[in-house]
Amino acid sequence: MIMVTGFRTGIGMSIAAQAKAAFAPVEAETRVIFLLDYDSFFARCMQQAYPPLRGKPVGIRGPAKGTAIIAASTEAKARGVKVGMHINEALRCCPDLEAVRADMDMYGEICTKSLRVLTGHTDKVEPFSIDEAYLDMTELAARFGDPAMLAQQLKRDLRAVLGRNITCSIGIGPNKMIAKLVSSFNKPDGITHISPDEVPGLLTSIRLSDICGIGSRVERRLNRLGIYTVERLGQFPRETLVREFGVLGNVYWLWGQGVDLAPVTPYHRQAQEKSVGHGLTLPEAVPDRRGFDGILQRLCERCGRRLRRLGLLGRTVHLWARYDGYETHDGFGGRRTLGPDISRELWQAVASFIPGPQLPQPVRQVQLTVSDLKRNVLQLSLVEDRVQQRAVQQAMDKVNDRFGDFTVMPATVLLDTFPLRNGPPGHGLCKRYVVDEEGSGLRGY
Numbered sequence: 209m210i211m212v213t214g215f216r217t218g219i220g221m222s223i224a225a226q227a228k229a230a231f232a233p234v235e236a237e238t239r240v241i242f243l244l245d246y247d248s249f250f251a252r253c254m255q256q257a258y259p260p261l262r263g264k265p266v267g268i269r270g271p272a273k274g275t276a277i278i279a280a281s282t283e284a285k286a287r288g289v290k291v292g293m294h295i296n297e298a299l300r301c302c303p304d305l306e307a308v309r310a311d312m313d314m315y316g317e318i319c320t321k322s323l324r325v326l327t328g329h330t331d332k333v334e335p336f337s338i339d340e341a342y343l344d345m346t347e348l349a350a351r352f353g354d355p356a357m358l359a360q361q362l363k364r365d366l367r368a369v370l371g372r373n374i375t376c377s378i379g380i381g382p383n384k385m386i387a388k389l390v391s392s393f394n395k396p397d398g399i400t401h402i403s404p405d406e407v408p409g410l411l412t413s414i415r416l417s418d419i420c421g422i423g424s425r426v427e428r429r430l431n432r433l434g435i436y437t438v439e440r441l442g443q444f445p446r447e448t449l450v451r452e453f454g455v456l457g458n459v460y461w462l463w464g465q466g467v468d469l470a471p472v473t474p475y476h477r478q479a480q481e482k483s484v485g486h487g488l489t490l491p492e493a494v495p496d497r498r499g500f501d502g503i504l505q506r507l508c509e510r511c512g513r514r515l516r517r518l519g520l521l522g523r524t525v526h527l528w529a530r531y532d533g534y535e536t537h538d539g540f541g542g543r544r545t546l547g548p549d550i551s552r553e554l555w556q557a558v559a560s561f562i563p564g565p566q567l568p569q570p571v572r573q574v575q576l577t578v579s580d581l582k583r584n585v586l587q588l589s590l591v592e593d594r595v596q597q598r599a600v601q602q603a604m605d606k607v608n609d610r611f612g613d614f615t616v617m618p619a620t621v622l623l624d625t626f627p628l629r630n631g632p633p634g635h636g637l638c639k640r641y642v643v644d645e646e647g648s649g650l651r652g653y
């Protein structure tokens with residue numbers, strides 16, 4: 209049992225909640241947390257789907273024109289193939305490498321099936337990336353005893369649904385930090401269980417950077433304070449850490465003692481919106497295609513940004529553009545199913561709904577909606593060409609969140625010169641809305 213008197217905090221709580229919780233006493237951690245991590249996920253999925261690839265070194269290339277290896281099978285890794293290598297370099301160290309393109313749709317499907325199995329065991333499942341998930345198994349463990357046996361049962365159930373070639377490793381501990389840490393101890397297809405009593409011993413054998421959340425930059429800052437070991441981190445004066453890192457100082461201090469109070473947040477609580485959308489009523493009708501394209505691109509930017517901020521993926525895009533005139537209900541639009549979470553993909557989909565190179569009539573109202581939302585579990589995965597795109601998008605989102613919409617935007621949007629109002633571009637009459645859970649209507653905000 210770990211006794212900590214003092215304060216409690218955890219990543220996953222809001223800053224205010226952390227500050228409030230910081231001084232409540234913590235008695236002990238009695239949870240049973242699993243971190244389930246699929247082994248060489250992308251490559252194993254391919255080996256499961258295509259039997260000739262089984263037992264062979266497989267390198268996964270990016271989904272589009274990828275020239276880099278984004279994942280490798282155990283066999284390929286054993287031959288020196290590393291993630292991030294150029295395909296030619298990988299072929300040099302492993303000439304019989306089977307280089308196959310990533311199939312994101314297939315990974316998404318497998319991920320959904322896996323989540324269905326996991327939520328059959330506990331409703332407290334939090335996907336951490338496409339191939340990792342935290343599970344709070346406290347209640348089941350209290351009823352059925354040995355957590356390692358529960359893990360074995362979970363593996364059997366997953367194998368029955370996904371196939372025997374897709375294996376996973378499970379780390380079990382009293383909290384997320386320990387579960388994540390030990391999940392890599394017995395790879396592939398292993399189970400590692402650390403009981404609360406074993407935590408202090410474990411902490412003496414690991415490095416600071418072994419803790420998920422302590423990257424090289426944080427480690428350097430800790431080193432500057434004279435902290436080189438996890439034990440030292442836990443014994444260090446809390447106040448100094450808080451001065452250096454703010455509320456995260458609390459979190460690091462607790463990690464140093466093997467304590468992590470962050471809850472497992474069920475994924476179904478993370479996606480509540482049914483759809484996100486943006487609508488515009490223009491102060492004057494837009495007569496030409498160029499002006500209309502510019503407006504539509506801005507709406508795509510806004511929708512995409514909102515989806516990314518919420519960590520959601522939409523499968524259906526719906527566009528409706530109404531022609532000018534009080535009486536008219538005419539216009540054009542369409543609905544398409546895909547998985548756009550990046551504004552450019554959204555734009556490509558909706559552009560196909562525009563009837564021709566010229567607008568048949570001037571447009572007065574535009575409505576763009578993305579629905580069929582689900583949690584974007586791909587968000588944390590490393591998929592070559594999306595990584596760069598996503599990094600650019602995230603940087604743009606940060607600037608726009610801070611300084612206002614369209615402070616930074618793609619050059620294609622700048623091509624548009626149609627004034628939405630007397631003011632900076634992008635400040636039209638815009639309304640955001642969500643459809644509530646029952647779908648009973650629009651809730652503007």
Ligand SMILES: [Mg+2]
Binds near residue numbers: 246247248339
């Ligand atoms: Mg993995």
